[in-house]
Structures are given as C-alpha cells and as structure tokens.
Amino acid sequence: xxKKKLLIVEDDAILQKSLEDFLSTEGFExxxxxxxxxxxxxxxxxxxxxxLLDIVLPKKDGYEVLQEIKADEAxxxxxxxxxxxxxxxxxxxxxxxxxxxxxLVKADYKLEEVTAKVKEIxxxx
Amino acid sequence: MEQIKRRIIDEFNLRKQxxxxxxxxxxxxxxxxxxxxxxxxxxxxxxxxxxxxxxxPNVLIVSETLVVSIxxxxxxxxxxxxxxxxxxxxxxxxxxxxxxxxxxxxxxEMNWQTELxxxxxxxxxxxxxxxxxxxxxxxxxxxxxxxxxLLDVARIDQGQLALTKDRVDMCTLVKxxxxxxxxxxxxxxxxxxNTCPAASFEVIGxxxxxxxxLDNLIxxxxxxxxxxxxxxxxxEANGQELQICVRDNGxxxxxxxxxxxxxxxxxxxxxxxxxxxxTGLGLYIAKNIVEQSGxxxxxxxxxxxxxxxxxxxxxx
Numbered sequence: 247x248x249k250k251k252l253l254i255v256e257d258d259a260i261l262q263k264s265l266e267d268f269l270s271t272e273g274f275e276x277x278x279x280x281x282x283x284x285x286x287x288x289x290x291x292x293x294x295x296x297x298l299l300d301i302v303l304p305k306k307d308g309y310e311v312l313q314e315i316k317a318d319e320a321x322x323x324x325x326x327x328x329x330x331x332x333x334x335x336x337x338x339x340x341x342x343x344x345x346x347x348x349x350l351v352k353a354d355y356k357l358e359e360v361t362a363k364v365k366e367i368x369x370x371x
Numbered sequence: 372m373e374q375i376k377r378r379i380i381d382e383f384n385l386r387k388q389x390x391x392x393x394x395x396x397x398x399x400x401x402x403x404x405x406x407x408x409x410x411x412x413x414x415x416x417x418x419x420x421x422x423x424x425x426x427x428p429n430v431l432i433v434s435e436t437l438v439v440s441i442x443x444x445x446x447x448x449x450x451x452x453x454x455x456x457x458x459x460x461x462x463x464x465x466x467x468x469x470x471x472x473x474x475x476x477x478x479x480e481m482n483w484q485t486e487l488x489x490x491x492x493x494x495x496x497x498x499x500x501x502x503x504x505x506x507x508x509x510x511x512x513x514x515x516x517x518x519x520x521l522l523d524v525a526r527i528d529q530g531q532l533a534l535t536k537d538r539v540d541m542c543t544l545v546k547x548x549x550x551x552x553x554x555x556x557x558x559x560x561x562x563x564x565n566t567c568p569a570a571s572f573e574v575i576g577x578x579x580x581x582x583x584x585l586d587n588l589i590x591x592x593x594x595x596x597x598x599x600x601x602x603x604x605x606x607e608a609n610g611q612e613l614q615i616c617v618r619d620n621g622x623x624x625x626x627x628x629x630x631x632x633x634x635x636x637x638x639x640x641x642x643x644x645x646x647x648x649x650t651g652l653g654l655y656i657a658k659n660i661v662e663q664s665g666x667x668x669x670x671x672x673x674x675x676x677x678x679x680x681x682x683x684x685x686x687x
Contacts, residue, residue, distance in 0.1 A: 258476060264483035271491045331475040338533045352479035353515055354579060357486050 249275040250368055253294035255285035255311065256329065257303050261352065265298065268357040269364070282306025286314050289321045296368055298360075299346075301330045301337070309344060316345040325367050329360075398452040407445045414438035464525045471522035478518060481511045519583070520652045524635060527659045534577035534663055538687060541574055541581075541613060542567040545604055548585045552593060560598035561619075563589070567606045572613045573687040576664045581684075584660040584668075587653035588617040588680045594649070595639070595678070596621030612666070612683045620677040629672065633658050657682075 301308035328349035638651040672678035
C-alpha cells in the first residue's frame with residue numbers, strides 16, 4: 247500500500263519534530279511547514295491526505311489557513327485536524343464551522359492518540 | 372439567630388468587603404446604599420421642613436429635583452463600583468486563561484518528547500533510566516493536571532467551558548479511572564472496588580472531562596479515608612439516568628463545612644490534619660462538568676463515618 251501523506255503545520259519546533267518522528271515511524275510520509283503561508287503553499291504542492299494544523303501561527307493563523315484551503319476546490323477535500331492548546335467554546339465552534347474535521351488539544355493528547363485519530367479519519371475518508 | 376446576626380455584621384463590615392472585592396471602602400456597594408438611604412431620609416425631612424415654611428410649589432419642585440439628582444449621582448457611583456468589581460474579576464479570569472495557555476505548550480513538548488523516548492526510541496535505555504523518564508512523565512502529568520484545572524476554572528467562570536460530545540461507556544471509564552488511582556490507593560492503604568451491573572452504560576459527554584470529574588471524587592475519597600478503609604464506586608441505572616455513587620468510610624465532612632465544599636479553593640480542615648495536597652478546585656470542577664453534561668451532583672456525609680458522593684448523567 248502506498249504511504250499516506252501528512253502535512254504538519256506547526257511553528258513550535260519541538261512539537262513539530264516530535265510529531266514528525268512519531269508519525270513517520272508509524273508509516274506516514276510526513277512533511278512540515280512552520281508558518282501559515284508555507285502551510286497553504288505545501289497543501290497545494292504536496293497534496294497531502296490529511297493536514298495537522300496549529301492555530302497560533304506566524305504570517306497566517308490556523309483559521310486563515312483553514313479558510314483558504316476550504317475555499318479552494320483543488321485542496322478543499324483534504325481533511326484537516328486542528329492541533330491547539332486553545333479550546334474554549336468559541337474557538338472550537340469557529341474551527342468546526344470553518345470546516346475542520348476535528349480538533350485535538352495538544353497538552354491533553356499523547357502522540358499515540360493523535361496517531362490513532364489520524365488513522366481513524368483516513369480510513370473513513 | 373446566630374447566622375442572621377453574623378450576616379448583618381458582615382453586611383456592615385465595609386473594610387472586609389472592600390478587601391474582598393479589591394476596591395476602596397467608599398466604593399463598596401453596601402457603603403453606597405447606606406449613603407443613599409441617609410440621603411433619602413435627609414431629603415424627605417428636608418422637603419417636609421421646607422414645605423412647612425414655604426407654600427410655593429416652585430420651591431418644592433426645585434428641592435425635589437435637587438434630591439433626585441443627588442440620588443442619580445450616588446446611583447452612578449454604585450453602578451460604577453459594581454462594574455469595576457466585575458471588570459477586575461474578568462481580568463483575573465483572563466489572566467489565568469492566558470497564563471495557563473502559555474504553560475500548555477511546554478507541557479505538550481515535554482509530554483510528547485518523553486513519549487517518543489519511551490516508545491519509539493527506548494532502545495539502549497537502561498532500566499534505571501527508563502524508571503527516571505517514567506518519573507518525569509508522572510511529574511509532568513501532575514503539572515498538566517494542575518494547569519488544566521486552573522484553565523477549566525477560568526473557563527467555567529467565563530461560561531466558556533467547551534465539552535465535547537463523545538459516546539462514552541461509563542463502565543469502562545469508571546474502570547479506567549479506578550485503575551489509574553490504584554497506585555495512590557495502595558500507598559494510602561485503601562481498597563478501591565467498583566461494580567457495574569450491566570455490560571455497558573453509554574452516555575454522551577466529554578470523555579476527558581467526565582474522567583476528571585470522577586477522578587476528583589475518587590481521589591478525594593481515597594485522600595480522606597484512613598488506612599484499611601474502603602472506597603466503593605457503584606453504577607446504577609435509574610430510569611433514563613445513570614447514577615454513580617462514590618462511597619467511602621473515611622473521616623467524613625464536618626457539618627459546618629458541608630455548605631462550603633463546592634466553593635472554589637475551599638479545602639477542608641481535615642485536609643490540613645491529614646496533610647493531603649490539593650488546590651480545592653476538584654469538587655467545584657466536578658460539579659460544573661456534571662451539571663453542564665445534564666446531570667446533578669450531590670453528597671451526604673457523616674463526620675467520622677464516611678461520605679457518599681452521587682452524580683447522575685442522562686443515558687444515551
């Protein structure tokens with residue numbers, strides 16, 4: 247089976263690296279972007295199967311990235327999982343309204359659980 | 372009677388009120404109302420006296436207008452001081468939210484890196500090294516828990532606690548939470564038992580928050596139970612509701628403290644005696660989570676005999 251492609255858009259280097267290390271040993275092809283603009287660009291060039299997207303990002307925040315991707319037919323089908331440490335009612339509602347598949351609170355989820363969620367979504371999608 | 376007396380004294384203890392609310396004495400609402408009352412009495416007397424000497428409606432109108440404007444001015448200050456209290460409270464909640472949020476990133480970094488070390492890159496770690504890493508994981512999860520509690524409290528205060536809607540089997544959840552408390556129970560010398568009469572009890576709720584609520588009740592029960600005691604977690608279907616009871620035969624809650632245990636930061640005197648750690652947030656959070664999930668939380672307790680905490684959740 248061909249490797250599923252993931253795009254991680256996360257500005258915190260340590261979190262990005264941890265995710266990349268973990269997910270690539272789980273058999274995914276992982277690419278990373280460290281700001282919102284690069285994220286949108288790589289969504290187009292790499293055509294990932296799923297995007298893990300942070301909310302607080304330099305240049306363009308996660309909501310803007312989400313909006314741009316969902317508005318563009320070429321990439322709008324890609325499921326997006328928001329990774330955040332926010333998580334108040336308004337943040338969550340906003341993200342889901344904009345078309346995110348789900349959201350995960352980073353400090354509450356283990357890498358293993360993030361991976362499980364990614365696998366779950368990719369099987370459904 | 373004693374309570375009424377204390378209530379009245381509290382009402383007039385302006386210095387204490389001012390300290391509690393973080394405003395100056397003259398800004399406390401009680402002080403303003405006293406002044407307002409005095410002005411009304413003085414004004415009525417004044418109008419009465421004036422009307423005896425002057426038989427002119429103009430003078431009455433002017434004096435009444437004067438009184439009304441004074442009342443308006445005082446009213447303005449009352450509202451203003453209440454607003455500044457509300458403002459201070461809001462700022463405090465916002466500060467806690469921002470600070471906790473900032474703390475969560477390094478916690479996530481620590482968690483994920485230790486997890487990586489223990490799962491994908493554990494080769495070459497000696498037993499001792501792995502043990503140390505496990506201790507780090509334990510410490511960091513304690514810190515994560517504390518930060519989550521503070522953040523949840525700030526959100527509850529702002530009406531911003533977002534609960535997810537997962538399909539949760541409470542039998543499994545209870546079992547998981549009890550298992551996670553086993554090590555603590557063992558150190559405390561307390562036995563923990565759980566019984567679930569059905570194969571599953573499904574509810575719709577926030578899995579993580581519900582386990583936090585349950586965990587707070589169970590860890591309290593263990594904390595306040597002496598060596599050799601028993602903590603029982605009993606699930607029971609009651610019509611369309613699931614009722615969960617956490618029962619212990621521990622030190623119980625003194626009657627005088629029973630009205631206050633759901634208050635934020637309240638800690639029982641027993642906790643000082645028993646040297647247990649805690650923030651006094653557990654029950655406040657548990658009650659809010661349960662109520663926001665559509666259930667109720669209550670308790671009964673007899674000092675030196677034990678406590679029973681109950682909560683209900685609508686069955687899916």
